[in-house]
Amino acid sequence: MRNSFFKVLLFILFFSTSIHIPVQAATTSPTTSNLSADAFVDMFDIDDYTAANPYIVVSGHSASITFTTDQPAKISLHNDVTTIKTKDYVQDQEITVSLLQETNTFVLTVTTESGATTTHSITIKTAAKPKHKVMPKFAETSITSPRRSHY
Numbered sequence: 001m002r003n004s005f006f007k008v009l010l011f012i013l014f015f016s017t018s019i020h021i022p023v024q025a026a027t028t029s030p031t032t033s034n035l036s037a038d039a040f041v042d043m044f045d046i047d048d049y050t051a052a053n054p055y056i057v058v059s060g061h062s063a064s065i066t067f068t069t070d071q072p073a074k075i076s077l078h079n080d081v082t083t084i085k086t087k088d089y090v091q092d093q094e095i096t097v098s099l100l101q102e103t104n105t106f107v108l109t110v111t112t113e114s115g116a117t118t119t120h121s122i123t124i125k126t127a128a129k130p131k132h133k134v135m136p137k138f139a140e141t142s143i144t145s146p147r148r149s150h151y
Contacts, residue, residue, distance in 0.1 A: 051075070051093075051110045051120050062098035063124045069093060069110060076109045077122075089113050100126045 049055040054067040065077070072089035077097055084097055089112075097106070104124045111117045 058126055061100045061126050064096045066094045071112050073110045073112045077106050079106045102128050
């Protein structure tokens, strides 16, 4: 009797631990690269992006626009609804716009310290809004209706 109990216990322990070990954990190896650190950083270098062709990262209904200019400049982003401006003259430009619609067209204006101005049209697309409003489900509370009426 005691011997069969230990067999059942051993069987349960073995199968309960093997279920929780993911298969990928045993077969996955780290990914390596032959690229140097400088080559990796160059992949994300903003020097390749200009006002005519900026680097745009969209996250939800906001976007970050990044690029460089040849000389220090201020930038502004304008459409029918909003205008966003930077305050300082810099070469590495970054501006963030939020509350975007599905398709947004902006005029990007670059103004140098000497007063020279260039404009570029930019279109930013975001994910479509859901067609139906999603209403949260409310769970019943432990307070019953008669008890709520006393408060």
